[in-house]
Amino acid sequence: MKRTVLILVVAAGMTAVGFWSRRVSGGVEQPIAFPHKTHIALGLPCATCHQRVEKDAVAGRPPTAVCLDCHAGGDTDNAEIKKILAYGEKGQDIPWKRIWRLPPHVFFPHQVHVTAAKIECQTCHGPVETLERPAPRPLKTLAMQNCIDCHAEHMWTTTVAGKTVHPTKLVAHRKSADCVMCHR
Numbered sequence: 001m002k003r004t005v006l007i008l009v010v011a012a013g014m015t016a017v018g019f020w021s022r023r024v025s026g027g028v029e030q031p032i033a034f035p036h037k038t039h040i041a042l043g044l045p046c047a048t049c050h051q052r053v054e055k056d057a058v059a060g061r062p063p064t065a066v067c068l069d070c071h072a073g074g075d076t077d078n079a080e081i082k083k084i085l086a087y088g089e090k091g092q093d094i095p096w097k098r099i100w101r102l103p104p105h106v107f108f109p110h111q112v113h114v115t116a117a118k119i120e121c122q123t124c125h126g127p128v129e130t131l132e133r134p135a136p137r138p139l140k141t142l143a144m145q146n147c148i149d150c151h152a153e154h155m156w157t158t159t160v161a162g163k164t165v166h167p168t169k170l171v172a173h174r175k176s177a178d179c180v181m182c183h184r
């Protein structure tokens with residue numbers, strides 16, 4: 001009970017500041033003009049670069065080595081590719097900036113959404129495959145009600161004593177209203 005009250009106080013304070021708008025107002029500039037469109041058109045799965053998306057809460061940004069797999073011997077006249085090579089030579093990760101970020105009082109796990117629920121990335125992130133350069137702000141954002149509405153619609157798989165129980169909407173209803181599931 002105490003915890004819920006704390007969450008509410010913290011969360012209410014954060015709303016006053018206006019989270020999404022504050023974080024993305026100026027727009028983010030990335031270190032390299034990476035085109036999602038070109039790479040997705042090559043048929044690369046998202047998880048080639050966002051390597052933790054199927055097994056972790058966070059999706060993760062690509063290590064420089066992933067880029068070098070294809071670009072090490074590539075077009076060295078290109079200014080953007082030169083930047084990749086320079087980070088590679090220094091043994092550094094490319095300092096990609098984060099644009100999608102929920103308030104710290106919200107917990108969002110990628111793995112269950114992508115694996116168990118099989119929800120497409122674009123359902124939440126918008127048409128990433130059309131991006132010819134990095135997006136300065138999220139193409140789409142999720143408000144609390146968007147999360148709750150989808151949870152109320154979906155079936156849930158539940159594991160009881162190591163066994164997967166037939167998914168039901170009843171469970172979804174209980175979970176979709178449970179503040180502590182998302183606020184922890």
Ligand code: HEC
Pocket residue numbers: 032033034035038039042044049062066067068069070071075078080081084
């Ligand atoms: C599977 C191979 C592959 C991987 C992995 C890959 N790329 Fe590429 N990338 C390509 C190909 C192919 C092109 C298109 C080249 C062209 O049009 O000349 C390209 C194009 C680009 C361009 C546009 C270059 C231009 O012509 O303006 C940039 C910038 C780029 N990649 C950055 C990256 C970065 C950063 C990473 C790592 C996060 C990465 N790439 C990972 C294959 C790859």
Ligand code: HEC
Pocket residue numbers: 030034035036039040044045046047048049050061062096097098099100101121122125128129133134135
């Ligand atoms: C070749 C590597 C590569 C592939 C494939 C790739 N991405 Fe990315 N992604 C990046 C890089 C690099 C960034 C950071 C620069 C940017 O925003 O463009 C990024 C950023 C993002 C972001 C913003 C993350 C943040 O910090 O808020 C989202 C969302 C995203 N990608 C979704 C996708 C989806 C969905 C797919 C598959 C349809 C995909 N990506 C495929 C390399 C890749």
Ligand code: HEC
Pocket residue numbers: 046047050053057058059060061098099100101102103106107108110113114119120121122123124125142
């Ligand atoms: C159900 C909605 C949903 C789906 C489906 C989803 N994401 Fe996300 N994604 C989010 C939210 C919400 C955040 C912000 C999380 C946070 O701030 O804790 C996020 C953040 C990210 C980020 C930046 C932060 C990080 O975790 O590294 C990347 C990259 C990303 N998503 C890629 C993907 C890719 C790739 C897929 C598909 C394989 C995908 N997402 C599927 C909702 C979703």
Ligand code: HEC
Pocket residue numbers: 102106107108109112113116117119123124142143146147148150151154155156157158181182
């Ligand atoms: C498009 C539909 C959809 C959206 C949008 C969505 N979710 Fe979910 N989420 C699901 C489904 C379906 C499951 C249950 C997966 C399963 O266990 O079968 C789930 C499960 C979860 C879980 C429980 C994970 C566990 O360990 O059991 C959390 C936490 C969660 N979502 C948080 C969020 C948050 C926070 C947002 C909004 C930022 C969000 N979700 C948006 C469909 C969605």
Ligand code: HEC
Pocket residue numbers: 007008011012015019020102103106142143144147148151175176177178179180181182183
């Ligand atoms: C399915 C996930 C989920 C559940 C369940 C959930 N929330 Fe949230 N909540 C969120 C997300 C995501 C945000 C941040 C929205 C944003 O930044 O726009 C949020 C934000 C908030 C805020 C800040 C105000 C706002 O709307 O941005 C409060 C207060 C809050 N939640 C209270 C609650 C209470 C009380 C419950 C239980 C009745 C609850 N939440 C259940 C996902 C959830």
